[in-house]
Amino acid sequence: MRNIKLLIEYDGTNYSGWQIQPNGLAIQQVLEEALAKLLGGPVRLHSSGRTDAGVHAKAMVACFRTDKQIPLTAFSDGLNALIPPDIAINDAVEVPLEFHPRFDAIGKHYRYTIYKAQRRSPLARLQAWHLRGNINLLLMRQAAAHFVGEHDFAAFRSSGCASATTVRRIDAVEIVGDGDFITIDVHGSGFLRNMVRVMVGTLVAVGEGKLAPGMVQQLFTVPDRNGAGITAPAHGLCLMEVFYGKGG
Numbered sequence: 001m002r003n004i005k006l007l008i009e010y011d012g013t014n015y016s017g018w019q020i021q022p023n024g025l026a027i028q029q030v031l032e033e034a035l036a037k038l039l040g041g042p043v044r045l046h047s048s049g050r051t052d053a054g055v056h057a058k059a060m061v062a063c064f065r066t067d068k069q070i071p072l073t074a075f076s077d078g079l080n081a082l083i084p085p086d087i088a089i090n091d092a093v094e095v096p097l098e099f100h101p102r103f104d105a106i107g108k109h110y111r112y113t114i115y116k117a118q119r120r121s122p123l124a125r126l127q128a129w130h131l132r133g134n135i136n137l138l139l140m141r142q143a144a145a146h147f148v149g150e151h152d153f154a155a156f157r158s159s160g161c162a163s164a165t166t167v168r169r170i171d172a173v174e175i176v177g178d179g180d181f182i183t184i185d186v187h188g189s190g191f192l193r194n195m196v197r198v199m200v201g202t203l204v205a206v207g208e209g210k211l212a213p214g215m216v217q218q219l220f221t222v223p224d225r226n227g228a229g230i231t232a233p234a235h236g237l238c239l240m241e242v243f244y245g246k247g248g
Contacts (some may be wrong), residue, residue: 012051012056020032034082038078039068049105051239056235061105076090098110106244108243110186110191110237111240112184114135114183117130134210143216147172153166153192158194171188201230202219202228
């Protein structure tokens with residue numbers, strides 16, 4: 001038996017998210033159906049996590065097991081020939097049988113992109129949140145510094161989040177302005193449902209002068225979802241990388 005790890009890039013615009021569900025086409029479904037054609041039988045993919053409808057990925061990690069002794073290029077180039085152009089397998093490697101893309105992950109990097117201009121951009125509309133008006137990056141960076149460390153992020157998750165614990169560790173939040181674009185890079189050990197998007201919505205509220213930078217610290221002490229910013233739109237978010245230790 002072999003354990004094959006895939007590195008997957010996708011534009012999430014046309015999908016209901018990563019995970020198979022009854023109410024829409026999921027990326028996992030597309031890939032499992034293509035693998036079934038390639039291998040001649042059903043295949044179950046286990047991923048490093050989930051992305052919501054409209055969220056993108058530069059490097060989603062997923063694994064499946066097979067006893068087929070075919071070249072690894074069949075799981076990259078061969079699989080790419082069977083899937084739509086908005087999904088791609090960038091790499092396929094064989095890993096130890098005990099490797100699990102979710103449980104063995106030690107960190108993730110998400111990037112959120114904002115397009116800040118008076119007029120809309122057709123080219124950026126599916127990859128960035130369009131905002132008008134002034135945004136103070138200095139205030140946003142002051143607020144972002146409060147996120148770093150281990151905190152209770154109960155105020156920064158969606159109501160549908162079912163995680164047993166809301167304590168998470170954030171290693172870095174970097175905010176960069178480049179012309180009409182602002183990128184917010186978040187590195188952490190793990191994330192609650194919609195956590196990055198609520199963090200971004202809160203940072204934007206700070207940048208617009210609607211919340212004080214110190215409000216972030218207050219929300220860790222007295223969790224109140226209504227006190228944080230809105231949940232930023234899904235299409236601005238991209239999973240950039242999943243980190244593993246030795247053997248991953």
